[in-house]
Amino acid sequence: MQSREQIANKVLQETGAIFVHPYNDARILSGQGTISLEILEQAPQIDTLVVPISGGGLISGIALAAKSxxxxxxxxxxxxxxxxDAAQSKVARRIITLAETNTIADGLRAFLGDFTWPVVRDLVEEVITVEDSEIIKAMKLCFEILKxxxxPSGAIGLAAVLSDTFQKNPAWKDCKHIGIVVSGGNVDLGILWNSLNK
Structure with missing residues (x-):
């Protein structure tokens, strides 16, 4: 993250370009919110949305639009x-950052921003955490059944819905029509095969 920010700042200084943060920016949230518009237009009966979380741009935009x-x-x-970090932040009621992360879901290693945190804090009911093995099983289902x-970062919503944490929580038994945001096809097949063979 630090090297990306340094390079971005250098490009800004050299070119006069405008920086749009990848998640901690109102323009990003507005764009991501269109996902809710499309989902709820096509399936208005949906009562629950499950969305991957990292920096919070995707889920914040989706939550704001869906709740409206x-x-x-x-x-x-x-x-x-x-x-x-998002699960820990929800419990602590403040932004928590981690010294290091360790997951196959490499697209979910960013931390919440000051712009996205209030939306996540106030509009996201809960953060469901899953093991990498559960993510891999969800990916396998997507490959085999959905083709x-x-x-991994995109399959995590399915992994969360299939998890015991979600399935066995009596508070969520009334979640009958669930929309899951599944996104991203950037798969390093070498890493994936190694993970599947463990």
Missing amino acids: INPAIRIFAAEPKGAD VVVE
Whole structure:
């Protein structure tokens, strides 16, 4: 993250370009919110959305738009246990950053920003954490049943819904029509095969 920010700052200084933060920016949230518009237009009966979380841009945009359409809709975040800063932040009621992360879901290693945190804090019901092995099983289901190539970070929502944490929680038994955001096809097949063979 630090090297990316340094390089971005250098490009800004050299070119006069405008920086758009990849998640901690209102323009990003607005764009991500269109996902809710499309989902709820096509399936208005959805009462629950499960979304991957990292820096919070995707889930914040989705939550803001979905709640404006249906204030009763439930929003859950899905996060790997090896990078569970959002789950820890929800419990602590403040932004927590981790000294290191360790997960196959490499797209979910960023930390919440000051712009996304209030949305996550107030509109996301809970963060469901899952093990990498559960993410790999969800990817396998996507490959075999849906015939869709999805990266670990994108398959985590399915892993969360299939997890015992979600399935066995009596508070969530009324989640009947669940929308899961599955995104991203950036899969390093070498790493994936190694993970599947463990």
